[in-house]
Amino acid sequence: MSAQERRFNPYTENGGTILAIAGQDFTVIAGDTRQSEGYNIQTRYAPKVFRLTDKAVLAVNGFAADGNMFVQKVQQRLEWYQHAHNKEMPLRAIARLIQTMLYAKRFFPYYVYNILGGIEDDGSGAVYSFDPVGSYEREACRAAGAAQSLVQPFLDNQIYFKNQLPPSGGAHPKHLPLKEVLSLVIDSFTGATERHIEVGDGLEIYIVTASKRPNADLEAIANLKQVPGGFIGGEDGEKIYVVRRELKKD
Amino acid sequence: MDHHPTNWGRPRDDRVDPYGTFPIHARPRPAKDVFADGVQRTQQPIVTGTSVIGLKYSGGVMLAADNLASYGSLARYKDVQRLHPVGTSTVVGAGGDMSDFQHLQHMLDSLVTEEFTYDDGNKLGPTEIYEYLSRVMYGRRSKMDPLWNALVVGGVKPNGESFLGYVDLLGTTYQSPTIATGFGAYIAQPLLRNAVDERPDPLSEEEAVKVIQQCMKALFYRDARSLNKYQIAKVTSEGVTISDPLEAPTVWGFAEGIRGYGAQTQ
Amino acid sequence: MSIMEYNGGSVVAMAGKDCVAIASDLRLGNQALTIATNFEKVFPVTERIMLGMAGLATDVLTLRDRFRFRVNMYTIKEEREIEPETFAHLVSSTLYERRFGPYFIEPVIAGLGKGTNKPFIASTDVIGCINFAKDFVVAGTATDKLFGVAESLWEPDLEPEDLFETISQTLMNAVDRDAFSGWGAVVHIITPEKVITRHLKARMD
Numbered sequence: 130m131s132a133q134e135r136r137f138n139p140y141t142e143n144g145g146t147i148l149a150i151a152g153q154d155f156t157v158i159a160g161d162t163r164q165s166e167g168y169n170i171q172t173r174y175a176p177k178v179f180r181l182t183d184k185a186v187l188a189v190n191g192f193a194a195d196g197n198m199f200v201q202k203v204q205q206r207l208e209w210y211q212h213a214h215n216k217e218m219p220l221r222a223i224a225r226l227i228q229t230m231l232y233a234k235r236f237f238p239y240y241v242y243n244i245l246g247g248i249e250d251d252g253s254g255a256v257y258s259f260d261p262v263g264s265y266e267r268e269a270c271r272a273a274g275a276a277q278s279l280v281q282p283f284l285d286n287q288i289y290f291k292n293q294l295p296p297s298g299g300a301h302p303k304h305l306p307l308k309e310v311l312s313l314v315i316d317s318f319t320g321a322t323e324r325h326i327e328v329g330d331g332l333e334i335y336i337v338t339a340s341k342r343p344n345a346d347l348e349a350i351a352n353l354k355q356v357p358g359g360f361i362g363g364e365d366g367e368k369i370y371v372v373r374r375e376l377k378k379d
Numbered sequence: 380m381d382h383h384p385t386n387w388g389r390p391r392d393d394r395v396d397p398y399g400t401f402p403i404h405a406r407p408r409p410a411k412d413v414f415a416d417g418v419q420r421t422q423q424p425i426v427t428g429t430s431v432i433g434l435k436y437s438g439g440v441m442l443a444a445d446n447l448a449s450y451g452s453l454a455r456y457k458d459v460q461r462l463h464p465v466g467t468s469t470v471v472g473a474g475g476d477m478s479d480f481q482h483l484q485h486m487l488d489s490l491v492t493e494e495f496t497y498d499d500g501n502k503l504g505p506t507e508i509y510e511y512l513s514r515v516m517y518g519r520r521s522k523m524d525p526l527w528n529a530l531v532v533g534g535v536k537p538n539g540e541s542f543l544g545y546v547d548l549l550g551t552t553y554q555s556p557t558i559a560t561g562f563g564a565y566i567a568q569p570l571l572r573n574a575v576d577e578r579p580d581p582l583s584e585e586e587a588v589k590v591i592q593q594c595m596k597a598l599f600y601r602d603a604r605s606l607n608k609y610q611i612a613k614v615t616s617e618g619v620t621i622s623d624p625l626e627a628p629t630v631w632g633f634a635e636g637i638r639g640y641g642a643q644t645q
Numbered sequence: 646m647s648i649m650e651y652n653g654g655s656v657v658a659m660a661g662k663d664c665v666a667i668a669s670d671l672r673l674g675n676q677a678l679t680i681a682t683n684f685e686k687v688f689p690v691t692e693r694i695m696l697g698m699a700g701l702a703t704d705v706l707t708l709r710d711r712f713r714f715r716v717n718m719y720t721i722k723e724e725r726e727i728e729p730e731t732f733a734h735l736v737s738s739t740l741y742e743r744r745f746g747p748y749f750i751e752p753v754i755a756g757l758g759k760g761t762n763k764p765f766i767a768s769t770d771v772i773g774c775i776n777f778a779k780d781f782v783v784a785g786t787a788t789d790k791l792f793g794v795a796e797s798l799w800e801p802d803l804e805p806e807d808l809f810e811t812i813s814q815t816l817m818n819a820v821d822r823d824a825f826s827g828w829g830a831v832v833h834i835i836t837p838e839k840v841i842t843r844h845l846k847a848r849m850d
Contacts, residue, residue, distance in 0.1 A: 136422065137422055137520075139521070139549065164553050171555070172555040175553050192551075193551055194551045197552065198550070
């Protein structure tokens with residue numbers, strides 16, 4: 130260790146992994162609930178996935194203090210928007226807002242990877258993923274965080290059907306049904322928990338459904354709870370549900 | 380911790396090697412004296428407190444911290460209270476820089492006073508204090524001028540639920556049924572979790588006191604910056620009580636025969 | 646620059662029902678520059694044991710020859726074929742000989758036990774610390790990705806053809822997310838009767 134001057138480091142990493150997958154008329158956004166620093170587990174339940182509006186959910190991963198502050202600032206901006214326009218901000222506009230807010234701190238960044246999931250104005254499921262300084266794109270699925278390198282290639286294979294041949298004369302499905310998406314999310318996290326020490330304890334899965342979606346397939350899901358919200362769209366509007374599951378705690 | 384004689388009495392540098400894991404020849408030290416150009420910002424803690432521990436039990440929260448404020452390896456102040464009551468239902472415990480903690484005490488006291496002057500019947504609970512501290516700490520870290528502390532906030536919410544949270548110099552926050560800062564994260568946290576985890580019902584007050592005492596004793600045995608004089612704070616719906624200084628019964632007879640522990644000179 | 650990432654490349658092995666599979670990518674790089682796309686990293690040791698090596702290419706070749714020599718010496722002295730577990734220890738001790746100036750390779754061993762046909766897979770670190778695994782072992786620049794995919798795709802007691810599909814998908818999808826691995830792949834399935842070797846048509850970018 131040399132005698133060079135050290136200075137206060139305003140960042141740390143708090144582990145964990147997040148993941149989002151878009152369906153035809155729904156989006157699933159998930160994250161584990163462990164928060165750690167180095168080899169210490171600070172808490173077994175610290176949410177990384179947050180409801181923004183009735184049709185948008187944001188997952189944040191990286192430096193937890195920045196993440197929580199960023200979510201609060203986004204939520205504040207969305208509240209202001211609602212007061213000014215008397216409607217909820219569309220998903221693509223939230224995505225652009227997040228880019229602007231991240232880039233505003235380009236030279237002292239929020240050390241956070243964001244994944245935004247929800248329902249677009251046309252009723253389609255959408256996932257937007259961001260880097261810490263605001264580069265973003267719309268995708269069908271994305272994993273981020275400590276176990277990104279473990280989960281993303283699995284999703285390439287199972288969601289995008291990479292390295293798989295389509296059935297003869299047919300094509301790969303563009304979107305998977307909710308039941309299969311949930312199975313993939315659970316498999317991704319149990320796999321990541323097995324092989325990554327910063328992933329585990331609990332799994333929180335948010336499901337955003339499009340307006341007028343027949344949600345009969347939701348009834349089979351254990352531990353499903355509807356997330357209370359503004360219900361601007363009324364009974365037929367977009368809805369958000371959450372499923373909580375245990376992950377291994379070692 | 381740096382036990383090397385050449386560093387006795389010098390301010391510790393917690394940013395580097397907090398537990399003295401380097402061999403003597405490679406021991407890291409600051410390039411220049413901390414007071415070299417007059418202190419403008421807390422770039423490193425000077426007079427420090429060690430671990431704070433806390434746990435939820437049935438009907439409340441318990442916190443504990445010893446009464447030592449160290450100046451490097453020098454046990455400088457031995458009668459410092461590191462548990463600070465805020466309002467009627469919250470206690471804040473602090474490790475890290477004690478001058479920064481005193482500054483926070485002033486801020487919290489002013490806040491409670493200001494709230495009192497409104498006379499609107501509103502009282503600040505533990506969640507409000509926790510939120511306030513997290514904003515102050517995150518704000519200061521964002522100014523690159525941190526308050527060098529790890530804080531534990533314990534209390535009882537107006538609805539009767541108990542609250543236990545952590546805030547540190549980076550603005551990192553979390554809530555948990557058990558919390559231990561600093562060296563306590565290694566020594567006390569496993570004992571606390573062992574007592575609380577996998578139990579369907581919360582601990583009774585007696586059980587909680589017992590595990591807290593066990594933790595403080597273990598910390599005194601193994602944390603070289605600790606003191607066998609500590610206080611326990613309890614917060615229940617009845618309010619805050621902070622005990623008089625306590626002492627853990629310790630046994631050192633075993634040390635007699637062990638080289639390095641006892642009085643042998645060769 | 647890490648010496649372990651100088652040439653790139655990845656290896657994986659999996660156990661099945663009375664069979665094992667071992668596979669590698671085909672890339673040889675000079676850091677980000679791809680030099681060759683026919684660099685196989687898996688070599689036969691006996692009729693029913695194969696050894697894969699990921700890491701520094703020059704050491705891969707050196708150790709391939711060194712292990713061939715040592716296995717030949719073993720065969721002559723003992724007058725019998727080496728067992729997979731014995732070979733794993735041979736690999737381990739060969740690497741540990743260079744404890745303080747190691748060969749920069751992580752080997753992966755796959756084989757079937759003599760007579761019993763018991764599947765055996767193992768890997769070691771650069772200084773020969775053995776990891777005996779029941780399911781799968783990985784090595785190379787795509788280690789994280791291989792672990793992630795394998796953990797979700799692998800299941801116990803796969804038949805040779807199913808094991809081939811599993812290991813192929815695991816390898817291809819992992820190396821497609823790794824800049825230092827890929828550019829084709831080769832898979833070997835070792836069964837009691839024969840070794841099946843297949844070159845995969847993979848992404849070449």
